[in-house]
Amino acid sequence: MLRFAVNTTKDLSVSSLRVALFNYMLSKKTDEELIIRIEDIDKKNNIEGKDKEIIDLINLFSIEYSSIIYQSENLKYYQKLAMQLMAQKKAFACFCSDEKLEELKQKAEEKGKKYSYDGFCETLSDETVLNCNAPFTVRIKKPKESISFNDELRGKLSFKPFEVDYFRILTHDKLPTYNYACAIDDMLYNISTVIRDEDFISDTPRQIYLRESLNYDKEIKYIHLAKLENDVLVKDLIDEGFLPSAIANYLLSLGNKTPKEVFELEEALEWFDIEKFPKKSVKFNIEELKNLNKKHLELIDELRLSKILGFADTDIGKLAKLFLTEVSTIKEIKTNIEKVFSSKTIYDENQETFDKLKNCIKKAPYFERLDSLQDYISKEINLSKDKYIKPLKYILTGKENGPDISDIYPLIKNYLGEIVK
Structure with a gap:
């Protein structure tokens, strides 16, 4: 089982779409299911309707998935397992206020040091905890040994205990933190491989450590894709008249040697090998996408193209293609067609x-x-x-x-x- 995470606090970017495409391609290659996970725990910053908007965009790219799950529906599991960790003394209640922690962080920065929680509340007795009425978060204890894992693109990576730290798993209002919810979800849905951006590499040892603390011994494979620079929003590209097929083609081509320049997703399945994709960052170039989009428009069926333009006439599709000598997107073609009429x-x-x-x-x-x-x-x-x-x-x-x-x-x-x- 593979999963693609949808964050309902922001728009879908091409870097996130790239992750979705890679998950889809690998799910097809390995004959495993792909699920969409909606990260809707952050109630304060959630944007209403953002989940549907992103799912609609994903559907434009013909990315197949078996189901959609919402993290908000799993709250009981997050809280139950947090209590289990506390009962086993693997996690503890932390009464340090955000203001106090921010003060300690600033003092560390003034001294030129990187702030790290000192574990103060870890040593509180059960009696002290029971008699304290102040709000608290839940932190997991810092690991005693380094956490290591093998990245399918980068090889073995290792993180020392202080890099993992005493991180929070439940907030003051007893909602799960990002890393905690992700770790539990991957257990609940029997995830076999996680593909995501390299920005999340430092989260991986924490999620592994959480599952180990819960005695979950299934090994999950990790693939952290090289950073995509010059990120843009998928919605903006669609609005500008770029074809989903061209966008997908471009994202799978970035930093990768493909057998042909112009292809559909189904064709890419024949040669797709995630281990051959770049380990260094790649740049999104709008001019390169325009050139590729033009080539996809040249190949598109004329009747279908005319329907995209609001007609149902092969001649209008042929007319649209005549304008490709000077334009490269649906929006630009529409402008020329509008001038005609x-x-x-x-x-x-x-x-x-x-x-x-x-x-x-x-x-x-x-x-x-x-x-x-x-x-x-x-x-x-x-x-x-x-x-x-x-x-x-x-x-x-x-x-x-x-x-x-x-x-x-x-x-x-x-x-x-x-x-x-």
Whole structure:
């Protein structure tokens, strides 16, 4: 079983999406289930509806998962196991206030030292704890030996006891801390492999130590992906008109040698090998994504592309692809299509010719070919082609540059009544 964690206090970034994609790919390669875990414990900072928004985004990328679980539904397990750790003297009540701890932290910093909890409350007697009415957190005792584990990308990593420290497992309001909830969840759902960003490496020994303290002996494999620099939000990329297939293609290609430049997720399953992915940080480059997005748009079915643009006509899909000589996203294509269908009333260069030309086209019968329409225009307004070709292109496309109207006309001839208005 693999899992991808969704944090409901923030938007989905491409670095998080990358983690989701890697989890999905490995789940397919190993024939294991993938679950989505919603981290909704932080009630104070939770954003309403963020879970659904992120799940909807994940679904755009065709990432298959077996179920969605919410941490808030597991509160009874977190609290029950915390009491077990306290009963076994592996964890203790800490009455130190946040203000006091912050004061100690500042003093340590003034001395140029890294703050570490001194274990003061660990030595309190049971009688003292019972007679104290002050609010308390629950801390796990510091390990006596180093915690080591093997990272599938980085090899063996080891953390000394002071690096693990006496960390909190329950807050003052008896809610689980991040590391504690994660450790328990991975036990409850029998997780076999954890794939996440390298930012979480220091959390791993704490989670391992927690499970060991609860006598959970199943070894979980860990893979910490190299950092993705220049992180951006997935929602912003979708809004800008990047295809999910191109985004996924790009994220799986970063720092990795792939058999082909343009591919779908299903194709990537044939060669996907997580151990061959980069161990050093990689940079997200929007220009590289634009180039790849353009190539995906060039390959997309014309009818499907037209539906994305709000039509259901293969010709509109073909028209959209003509604009790929100058643009690279759905949003940019839409802008060009909107110009085609926009009302054009003012022409700076020669308004009189423009008006005559526009009225002529409105009255013109249907012509299958552009040259037939041009012959008709020349006779009706008594102008040579070189005199009206620029305003004609503007009337038909909303601009004077871009693809040639001889390529555009066959695709818009059935829409002239909507275009010339």
